[in-house]
Amino acid sequence: MKVKKYVAPSMPEVMKKVRADLGKDAVILNSKVVHTGGFFGFFTKKNIEVMAAVDPSPFDKEPIQKDRERTVPVNIQPKREPSLLEDITPLVKSLNQKNDMDLLKEISELKLLIKDTQSKPTVRTSIYPEPLQKILLELEDQEINEEQQSDIMSKLLEKWYKNNASSSNTEIKKWVREELLTRVEQYEHGGISFKKKYINVVGPTGVGKTTTLAKIAAQCVIKHKKKVAFITTDTYRIAAIEQLKTYAKILDVPIEVCYNLDDFKKAKEKYSSYDLVFIDTAGRNFRNKQYVEDLKEVIDFTEEMETFLVLSLTAKQRDMEEIYRQFSLIFINRLIFTKTDETSQFGSILNLMTTYKKGVAYLTTGQNVPDDIMEATPTEIVNTILEVDTK
Known part of the structure; x- marks a missing residue:
């Protein structure tokens, strides 16, 4: 040769x-x-x-x-x-003429070639068939991280050649959905479990914690007929207290403002007969590590509490990762993603789930209370990432 x-x-x-x-x-x-x-x-x-x-x-x-x-x-x-792809296509098409062991060997070699080209933008896309190139561009547009992209595309390429390199766009989209579902289904999703009495939401300022808390509480009162109360520890903003008091009045539920751990313990005793107590925390600069420490001085994070970290999808991926690391001093049960109606990139949902091994509780789609919120399921999460409207 x-x-x-x-x-x-x-x-x-x-x-x-x-x-x-x-x-x-x-x-x-x-x-x-x-x-x-x-x-x-x-x-x-x-x-x-x-x-x-x-x-x-x-x-x-x-x-x-x-x-x-x-x-x-x-x-x-x-x-x-x-193209470069057409040069190797005759070799790849011959794979279906070989036995299973040879097929697996050839596919493994193709995966290694793909991995070697991930850092080379000029040839990265050209190693895929045209229908798969479109999928790669969509994954990039959704800002799914490169590690996930590489893994997903390797699986798609394997299916493509096992199907004699002639699959339809509909079938390819089905593969993408299956691959995303496989990743999402690994984690626990869904709203409050009703196994814990205290529901706590934490997160940085501006992500919509108070509004999200009110939406979840409204569902519990209206849909599940639960006896509900509010506790707020957000004593830094008068507007935040007034906002929650307004929601409490509309739902006809009591509210207590807590300034320290003693106040919190008294509020717990006062609401001992209630089914659920929702706790609203202060939204402050997430870069300040002392903020999370201050939370521990006000809130008793016991075993009977579910804690949800609220993140805005309009934030940068790097900022969301730093927010998670700061709040990881507290045990986080699941994530809540807000402002899905204010962005067209949803890859950060998958990125954070797979990085921190946490499921999603809710996705919010606007400001309306008690509407504009949906309980997260693997299907809903994948539909959001793929921008599929199921309404």
Whole structure:
């Protein structure tokens, strides 16, 4: 076998070199981005380096030479240059002619090739068939992290070639849904369990904690006929206390304002006969570690409490991760994601779930109380990520 290395500024140009030298039967063994030239590390040029090979045959030389000398008629458009994918497609299509062990071996090699190209944007998309390229772009648009993207695309590519590289878009979308469900179903989802008396919501300022708490409490009063009370520890903002008092008046439920742990214990005794007690905490700068410590001085985090961390989907992924790390000093049962109506990127839901191994309790879709909230299920979460309207 004849193996040679070629370098050019772009993939089409390097493929022209490969065909001119090795002919149409050449096979791409590997490709990567390289930087050449420059001065002391500056002004380097980005190129594509390709390793190509061909199995020489005594019958190949003459036809290749004739092909070079043949002129293309004016009325015939020149054939477009095949992509990197098309160069390996004949090899991959032959997989279905092999036994299962050979098939698994070849697929494993393809996965390694994919993994090797994840950090190379110029060739990352081109290694997938066109229908799967669209899926990859959608995953990127949803801001699903690269680790998840790589894993999902590897599974899709395996299914693609096991189905003879001829699956419909409908079938491919079904695969994507299945892959997302597999990841989401690993964790516990759903609203309050009704096994714990105290329901506590924590989170940074501006994520909609008080409104979310009121929505959940309203459902318990109206739908489940529970006897409910409110406790607020948000003594930093008068408006927050007044807001919760307004919700308490509408729902006809009592409310207590607690300034310290003693106040909290007294409120617990006062509401000992109630089914559920909802606790609203202060929304302060999440970067201040002392805030979480202050919570412990006001709230008795006992075994009979469910705690939900509220995060806004309009926040940056990095900020949400830092928020979780700050509040992880308190045991978090599940996550609540707000403001799904104010963004079109939902990949952070999957990212945080898989990173911190936590399920989702609720997704909120607006400001209306008691509406604009839905209990999270694996199907609802996947529909949100895929932007599927089920209403």
